[in-house]
Amino acid sequence: MLAPLAVLMLVGVLLLSWLPFGAAAQGRAGASVTQMRLEQADDGIYLTAAVQFELPSLVEEVLDKGIAVYFVAEAEVFQERWYWTDRKVAQVTRHMRLAYQPLTRRWRLNVSPVPITGTAGFAVSLNQNFDSLGDAMDAVKRIGRLRLGDAADIGDESLHQVVFRFRLDTSQLPRPFQIGVVGQADWNIVAERAARLPLEKQR
Template identity: 75%
Template sequence: MKPTAWLCLCLAGLLFLCGLWPTPAAAQGHTASVTQLRLEHGDDGIYLHAAVQFELPALVQDVLDKGIAVHFVAEAEIYRERWYWTDRKVAQVARYMRLAYQPLTRRWRLNVAPVPITGNAGFGISLNQNFESLDEALDAVKRIGRMRLGDVADIGDDATHPVVFRFRLDTSQLPRPFQIGVVGQSEWDIATERSARLPVEKAR
């Protein structure tokens, strides 16, 4: 057996003994939905604002309570309509969010960055927020504000723009044994997508 496989097996056994390994649960959907989506014309470009709604499954909350970080990803694409061909993608942006419990301070920390937050990567350019409760931290995760899509000159000044917005819980950022354990478990399936033709509103 390869050393890496042996290490993963040992870690999986340790998680199981500590009660951190995901256990099978009754199959049920944990759906998410996009409750708000709009484009805004700012002083320096076009921004997207979105809001999502979802309930955090007990299994995911249990993992968070034990100090394991959970990652969310919000992605947006904006297109320019073309009557003679398919719409052309003119901008794409992503926001990566890392939510973790800090046992020493008993507070919740949310890191937000434009790149994946893995290991030491992403922390240097991330925005850090601390919250007293998990509910407050999740409210911040669900409000996706001011995602800059690009300059008006690059996006175009059409009256409306086709937009695709996606939000998901990113299980690929979990510890390696957990990535194996969550396969087929609906509790980790938090994702939603919405497509719409949106007008560009003035900044509020």
């Protein structure tokens, strides 16, 4: 007789073999970081990035019903140290809330450095309005001028280790939707890229 743990492992293997080839990687392969640039301006160091992905039809249907969808972009800069682990010298996060306005038939994008929940996030958010979902998504995918800090904080190395992450944040969906999207690849929009970037002078 098989032990309980062995039975569970056998069931897991059978389920994986039953899934269509590539299904497990569908969500992971749906988004990619196509651009990263580190720039120095008079008032600090900025990161510009671009993400490429197709918005799944299921997410579009949710947006069309007037339910907001949230995206999060995050960047970290590390100082390389040969004698110890790399030291994090900067971190910044950008929260984006995209929603359809039925009365005006326009799309509104709120951009904030803090989570857009309640009045606090809306109070510090930048609002942009778009005539089409395509235009609004183009703005979501272009992550411009993420301020990482002052030049003195980042350091004067010729190359800087930067990690950029982008994701669709399902934790801010209404509770019934949070339960319903568990395990659905359409909601697994995630992209990450690490690179050693030169510090360019802002044009």
